[in-house]
Amino acid sequence: MIRTQPEKEVTKTTLPKISLGLESKLDQLPKNLLCFSHLRWDFVYQRPQHLLTRLSESATVYFFEEPIFEANEKPFMIFSQRQPNLWVCTPHLARGLSQDEINQQLRELTSFFFINKDTDDFIFWYYTPMALEFSSHITPGLTVFDCMDELSAFKFAPQQLKDLEQSLFERADIVFTGGHSLYESKKKNHDNIHAFPSSIDKKHFAKARDSRMEPEDQAWIQGPKIGFYGVIDERFDIGLIEAIATARPEWSLMLIGPVVKIDQATLPRNENIHYLGSKSYEELPLYLSGWDVALVPFLLNDSTKFISPTKTPEYLSGGKPVVSSAIRDVINPYGKNGLVSIASSPEEFIDAIEGYLDFADRKEWLKKVDKFLLTNSWDFTCSDMTELMSLAFTDRKVVTMPLNNVSAVGG
Structure with a gap:
């Protein structure tokens, strides 16, 4: 049986609250965001933390980390609150599992997470294509791929990463890249891709x-x-x-x-x-x-x-x-x-x-x-990304609208 376990003592960041005025841009977007990351929230404070902290002002953000392996018999998830609307979700799995078993248990945990939740009211935000191995069975309201790095070039990169990245390009409604060089390398893979280099606080x-x-x-x-x-x-x-x-x-x-x-x-x-x-x-x-x-x-x-x-x-x-x-x-x-x-x-x-x-x-x-x-800041980056996401979501709804809901115009 899969269970979730709330963390008794949560750690909250001490960064000041940032007001971006994103409410109007987020009005038409799903009100929840589930981020799949290969980096832990508490590892190094960088691009994911900067963006998701700001997005959590107007949406409930869940940051899905890679699993922790320990001597437990059954998989469970710990939710740790870091901001009023930002939760770090850490899967806990048993040691010694095969990769297929790991993916199966993560898939079950992900499905359990969505019990009594409307998947259309979620944005899926991917930092790692590897997460498709346990999340591809769920269709959210909007899929974002924030391609921060060329992960396939990193040491110990899984062999299947490139194939999964191509699958993610096919599923994503919008793609962001972590720099101009990466944009030039990836731009042929998607027709709605935008460069957002490193910014600053x-x-x-x-x-x-x-x-x-x-x-x-x-x-x-x-x-x-x-x-x-x-x-x-x-x-x-x-x-x-x-x-x-x-x-x-x-x-x-x-x-x-x-x-x-x-x-x-x-x-x-x-x-x-x-x-x-x-x-x-x-x-x-x-x-x-x-x-x-x-x-x-x-x-x-x-x-x-x-x-x-x-x-x-x-x-x-x-x-x-x-x-x-x-x-x-x-x-x-x-x-x-x-x-x-x-x-x-x-x-x-x-x-x-x-x-x-x-x-x-x-x-x-x-x-x-x-x-x-002067014009370089995570505030501006987040605001521009949100505007592009809103446009992508509007276009997606138009494209996927059933024909019997479309009114004919003319005489």
């Missing part, structure tokens, strides 16, 4: 410009501070970090974030490299405030070919100069507009960092940054 990261209160685990570190925050995985250029640290032992390299999918033993251990671990979204501006230069130190490979790093505009909002690898969606628009330095070798990174440490035109550069970021 400017007020949040602008705190780094005024704060003088570095956290204790960073405040004691001496020398110019060169920083990075984000996931440290197969995209991260370990060799670049080691080369910079070795060439400039007087600099301190601050690395913030979880280490995943790579062996921690392979990370460089120079005395001037400081691994500070994962930090909350609320803490990031405090750490950023103490840096002299921020880095986007990614390898150039299949897993980074289409990424649009959210941290780039966040660093800039915090008033920090940025040196980045030659990532296409960083080159254009940030490098092209003289906002970020692009480097292709340790020597070029070092030269660019040194230039920023003796930055004579900082005030003029900041004016240029602020002008460029």
Whole structure:
């Protein structure tokens, strides 16, 4: 028997309530949203959290995470409330199940979720095509594919992901991409696809410009501070970090974030490299405030070919100069507009960092940054997405309306 289990103690975010004025745009949309994600809500606060938190102001949002495996006999779901209208849904399954058994139990949990619910009053919002394996039997009022990354290029990507992605393109009413490069790669797959690159919460990261209160685990570190925050995985250029640290032992390299999918033993251990671990979204501006230069130190490979790093505009909002690898969606628009330095070798990174440490035109550069970021915000992104969703939903209703409900016009 499948059961749901509400969590007794819920964790709520402390982010301020954001008013977008989306009510009129959402009037004609389903009033519930079920998001299928390959990322956990509490992993890293990024695109899914920014968008769904804002959408939860006008709709009830359910965030369906990947399952947790433990020694339970029967599957169940825990619902954890994070905002008044936002719930994280975590399936709990038994250990040792085959993939087919996992999908079957997730399919049953999904069906159980919809008992006494009108599926037409739901938006399905997909971040992973893999979720089709247990959700394809349900037809919602609107299907959205927010294609945040080229998941098939990531380490340990399932072989069937590409086929499922094509199926999701066929089912989706509207598709968003996490950047312009990804849009160019995917645009032939759907006739209602739109690029929405990484955006920013400017007020949040602008705190780094005024704060003088570095956290204790960073405040004691001496020398110019060169920083990075984000996931440290197969995209991260370990060799670049080691080369910079070795060439400039007087600099301190601050690395913030979880280490995943790579062996921690392979990370460089120079005395001037400081691994500070994962930090909350609320803490990031405090750490950023103490840096002299921020880095986007990614390898150039299949897993980074289409990424649009959210941290780039966040660093800039915090008033920090940025040196980045030659990532296409960083080159254009940030490098092209003289906002970020692009480097292709340790020597070029070092030269660019040194230039920023003796930055004579900082005030003029900041004016240029602020002008460029003026219309860049998650608020605007969410509002524009909602408008496009409303149009897609209206078109969908017109297309699927039974012929006997259509009135003839004419004489």
